[in-house]
Amino acid sequence: MKNNIFYTFxxxxxxxxxxxxxxxxxxxxxxxxxxxxxxxxxFKTTRIAIGQSIETRRKGQLEISVFxxxxxxxNSNKESFLADKSTHRFxxxxxxxxxxxxxxxxxxxxxxxxxxxxxxxxxxxSGKTNIPISITLFQSYAYRSMQLGNVxxxxxxxxxxxxxTQVLIAKKFNSKFSAQITPTFVHRAKSILSEDPxxxxxxxxxxxxxxSKHASIVSEYYYVTNPLESxxxxxxxxxxxxxxxxxxxxxxxxxxxxxxxxxTFIMQTKNNFNFHDPNFHFGFNATFVLHTKKKKL
Amino acid sequence: MNKPxxxxxxxLLSFSFIPPKKSQFIARQGQVxxxxxxxxxxxxxxxxxVLSLFDTNKNELAVSMLMNAFIFxxxxxxxxxxxxxxxxxxxxxxxxxxxVEDFDTLEEGEQTxxxxxxxxxxxxxxxxSIKTKxxxxxxxxxxxxxxxxxxxxxxxxxxxxxxSNIAKNISIKFNFNYLPYEE
Numbered sequence: 001m002k003n004n005i006f007y008t009f010x011x012x013x014x015x016x017x018x019x020x021x022x023x024x025x026x027x028x029x030x031x032x033x034x035x036x037x038x039x040x041x042x043f044k045t046t047r048i049a050i051g052q053s054i055e056t057r058r059k060g061q062l063e064i065s066v067f068x069x070x071x072x073x074x075n076s077n078k079e080s081f082l083a084d085k086s087t088h089r090f091x092x093x094x095x096x097x098x099x100x101x102x103x104x105x106x107x108x109x110x111x112x113x114x115x116x117x118x119x120x121x122x123x124x125x126s127g128k129t130n131i132p133i134s135i136t137l138f139q140s141y142a143y144r145s146m147q148l149g150n151v152x153x154x155x156x157x158x159x160x161x162x163x164x165t166q167v168l169i170a171k172k173f174n175s176k177f178s179a180q181i182t183p184t185f186v187h188r189a190k191s192i193l194s195e196d197p198x199x200x201x202x203x204x205x206x207x208x209x210x211x212s213k214h215a216s217i218v219s220e221y222y223y224v225t226n227p228l229e230s231x232x233x234x235x236x237x238x239x240x241x242x243x244x245x246x247x248x249x250x251x252x253x254x255x256x257x258x259x260x261x262x263x264t265f266i267m268q269t270k271n272n273f274n275f276h277d278p279n280f281h282f283g284f285n286a287t288f289v290l291h292t293k294k295k296k297l
Numbered sequence: 298m299n300k301p302x303x304x305x306x307x308x309l310l311s312f313s314f315i316p317p318k319k320s321q322f323i324a325r326q327g328q329v330x331x332x333x334x335x336x337x338x339x340x341x342x343x344x345x346x347v348l349s350l351f352d353t354n355k356n357e358l359a360v361s362m363l364m365n366a367f368i369f370x371x372x373x374x375x376x377x378x379x380x381x382x383x384x385x386x387x388x389x390x391x392x393x394x395x396x397v398e399d400f401d402t403l404e405e406g407e408q409t410x411x412x413x414x415x416x417x418x419x420x421x422x423x424x425x426s427i428k429t430k431x432x433x434x435x436x437x438x439x440x441x442x443x444x445x446x447x448x449x450x451x452x453x454x455x456x457x458x459x460x461s462n463i464a465k466n467i468s469i470k471f472n473f474n475y476l477p478y479e480e
Contacts, residue, residue: 021394021414024321024350024359031323031348037365037389041380058372175386213381214456244381246459247373294370297330297343 039124039172042134043180045249045287046093046101046118048206049218049238050257050265054136054170054180056120057095060293065091065105067260067285072277083282085109089260107260111146114261116164124172138166142261162263163187166204176210184222186263195229202266214244218253222266236265237273240283251285320354322438322475329362329471333464340374340463342367349473351438356400358412358440360393360473382453383419391418397431407432412442419451438475443468 043053046063057063070083091105104115122135144160163186170180182204189198206220219239227233240253256273257265258281271279327347333340347362364385369375379385395414409430416425429442445466448455455463 020352020355021357021359021396024352024357025361025392025394028348028350028359028361031325031350032361032363033346035363035366040365040385041376044376044380061372175380175384213384213454244377245456246377246462289373291371291373295368295372297341297368297370 034128036125036127036129039126039134042124042170042172042178043208044216044242044244045251046103047251047285047287048180048208049220049240049242049251049253050236050255050260050283051182051204051206051220051222052118052136052138052166052168052262053206054120054134054168056099056101056118056136057093057289059095059098060291061095062290062292063091063093063103063287064290065089065093065285065287067091067283069109069255069258069260069281069283071258071279071281074277085278087258087260105260110144110259110261110264112142112144112259112261112264114140114142116140116262124170133169133171136168136170138164138168138262140164140262142263161189162261164262164266166262176216177207179205179207181205182222184262184266186267188263197226197228200227200267201225204266208242211241216242218242218251224267228268231268231270233267234269234272236269238283247289249285249287249289251283251287253283253285255281255283257281257283320352321478322351322353323478324349324351324440324473324475327360327362327471327473329469331367331467331469333467335461335464338462340369342369342374342378344368347471347473349440349475350478351440351473351475353403353438356397358393358395358397358414360471362391363389364391365389382455388418388420391416393417393425395425395427397429400431403431403433403438405433405435416446418446419453421451423450436477440473440475441471443470445469 043055046055047053067089068086070086072084087107087109089105089107091103093101093103095101099120101118106113117139119137121137122131124134125131142162165185167183168180170178172178184202184204186200187198202222202224204222208216208218210216222236224235234256236257238253238255240251243250256271256279257269259265325348326345327349328345329347330343344362344367346366347360349358349360351358364383365379393414393416395412398411398413400410407430412427412429415422427442427444429440432439445468447466
């Protein structure tokens with residue numbers, strides 16, 4: 001009996017000594033001040049695939065990007081390398097503050113200059129305060145410097161202008177999956193043909209799913225509520241892979257959208273999504289981020 | 298049954314379960330800095346909100362920190378660290394529990410000791426020994442030191458294309474200032 005008690009004591013003493021450091025740790029856990037955990041990297045870059053994501057650039061970050069689309073013309077007898085045709089958008093984005101980004105770009109194929117402001121209104125967070133979604137406001141102005149195919153030439157400068165307003169609403173559901181809904185409003189000063197609406201609405205849906213720590217599958221779809229009357233347009237769709245390499249983000253996708261400026265690709269995509277030429281477009285975005293200001297540690 | 302033995306057990310148990318008051322010290326704004334030096338890129342990050350409890354009776358200490366409290370010079374590094382490497386969504390904290398070896402009494406002044414314990418980062422625990430300078434002044438204790446951790450040991454995967462950007466061994470520095478702990 002005595003022996004039993006002795007052994008029990010020894011065991012208890014051993015257990016308690018190994019546990020006490022753990023007890024210290026448990027005690028410590030209660031000492032953490034309540035803090036806010038922001039959702040980090042909902043989409044990793046400022047575009048999901050073809051459209052804007054809620055992400056903005058932080059203060060002092062400069063984003064240099066080249067977006068490209070490649071496609072083949074139907075019945076082409078050209079034996080070109082890679083693709084018959086291509087378009088590129090060259091752009092810069094700069095974080096004025098941690099929430100406000102200014103961006104501008106030029107697209108080679110349609111000659112559109114676009115500029116925009118993007119403001120992160122609400123950040124998804126948990127902890128002290130709980131906000132389940134992120135909201136970013138987007139306003140762009142696009143200027144068409146080239147005439148569009150065979151349509152009536154534009155008369156004045158304001159006729160070539162388009163304004164796009166988007167409310168980007170996104171949620172990072174878990175470390176792998178994020179989704180976004182994007183109500184979009186486009187206003188054109190004057191439509192090419194009178195029967196076309198000057199103002200158009202669309203709603204975008206986008207999502208990403210991480211397949212590894214640095215790569216994710218993304219998809220986007222924009223549904224247009226009041227499409228153009230004069231030409232047959234299709235809803236823009238894209239599916240692709242985003243691959244992050246340190247400061248460089250590479251995005252590969254297949255899409256039916258040829259243009260880059262928000263007002264054109266959402267509202268004026270003239271190709272359906274399929275694998276026939278010239279509907280099949282291969283998209284490639286390269287985005288490089290430079291830090292012009294470094295934080296002090 | 299033997300009454301004195303029971304009494305002894307009771308006393309000993311009470312000692313082992315309820316540590317005497319005023320023997321515990323807390324650091325609320327401990328600093329942990331890590332460095333990754335490569336020829337391509339130097340990465341440095343600092344956490345100024347590391348918590349630590351030091352029990353000077355048992356010579357034990359515990360450290361806990363939030364991974365998303367690390368500050369980087371470049372914002373993108375912060376994002377990559379939390380999202381792709383440390384996965385702070387899943388493993389929000391790094392912890393350490395350990396015991397100071399050959400530590401009899403806490404004397405005024407400076408002494409260098411080895412702290413042996415378990416370091417947990419990214420959900421993986423590893424035994425480590427850390428050479429630490431312990432300085433006691435009046436009612437405050439200061440612990441400083443540095444050690445090296447191997448990224449691979451904690452199941453943190455670096456893609457081959459980025460292998461030259463991130464060092465295989467990360468050097469970690471710490472500095473804790475402890476004050477008496479009031480519960």
